Amino acid sequence: MNKKVILQDLGLKDYKETWDYQEELFQEIVDQKIQNRRNGTQEPTQNHFLFVEHPHVYTLGKSGNMDNLLVNEAQLKAKEASFYKINRGGDITYHGPGQIVGYPILDLDNFFTDIHKYLRLLEEMVILTLAEYGLKCERSEGETGVWLDVGTPFARKICAMGVRASRWVTMHGFALNINANLGYFDLMIPCGIKDKAVTSLNVELGQKTVDMDEVKGKLLKHFEHLFEAELSQAKVVS
Known part of the structure; x- marks a missing residue:
């Protein structure tokens, strides 16, 4: 079991380019x-963790409803945003600058073969990270992701999640709002949930901006602990 995970921070990168790169790494594993299996060999499989920021983009998962995107193609163009139907679970999600997007591409045979546990540990990684900023975040029953004030009229999501897995290999992942422009969430019904708001870490802390590299460091610390993984830095892919 190879618990080494290759870390890459891709910086600001087009969604489709990043999706293609994810697919490439996924297919190699x-x-x-x-x-x-064919040869009866036990050559180790690799694991990857990609950090990225995307230009404004909306993505719709396999089970998503197109009606949850509230603007047409011309309005998207005016907002300098793009749109893709993709092969993860979940409904509609927004990605944009000021958001930490994480794509773990893991062979779960190296860790544990349980998708439910995988999602819960990703949520826990975010919950523990935000606790370091004094926020009490939690899960909302039946709604994947990380939330504040669950069970109240003020419930709001700070981190969305949607994954794909095949042969116990994962792709896609989580989107954590740090310094996000929340106005872009008004152009959709986030994750298809009509009655709950979206928030960002800088808003919750009452700050103009939060150091994103600092947040990434905390996420990785908790990822290593929860997954009993060993991270190694890779060269950034141009």
Whole structure:
């Protein structure tokens, strides 16, 4: 079991380019697993963790409803935003500057073969990170992601999640609002949930901006502990 995880921070990168790169890494792992099975070998499979910020983009998961995007193509263009239907679970999500997007591409055979546990640990990673900023965040039953003031009229989501897994290999991941422009969330029904708001860490802390690299460091610390993983830095892909 290879618990080493290759970390890459891609900076600001187009959604489609990043999606293609995810697919490439994902397929390499799947191909190695197929080869091992065919040949009776045990060559180790790699694990990856990508950090990225995207230009304004809306993505719709396999089970999503197109009606949850509240603007047309011309209005998207006016907002300098793009739109993609993608192969993760979940409904509609927004990504944009000021948001930490994380894509763990893991062979869960190296960790545990339980998608429910995988999602709960990603949520826990975010909950523990935000606790370091004095925020009490939690899960909302039946709604994947991380929330504040669950069960009250003030419930609001700070981190969205949506993953895909095949042959126990994961892709896609989480989007944590740090210094996000929340106005872009008004152009959709976030995750298809009509009665709850969205927030960002800088808003919750009453700050203009929060150091995103500091947040990434805290996320990685908790990721390593929760997944019993060993992170190693890779060269940034241009």
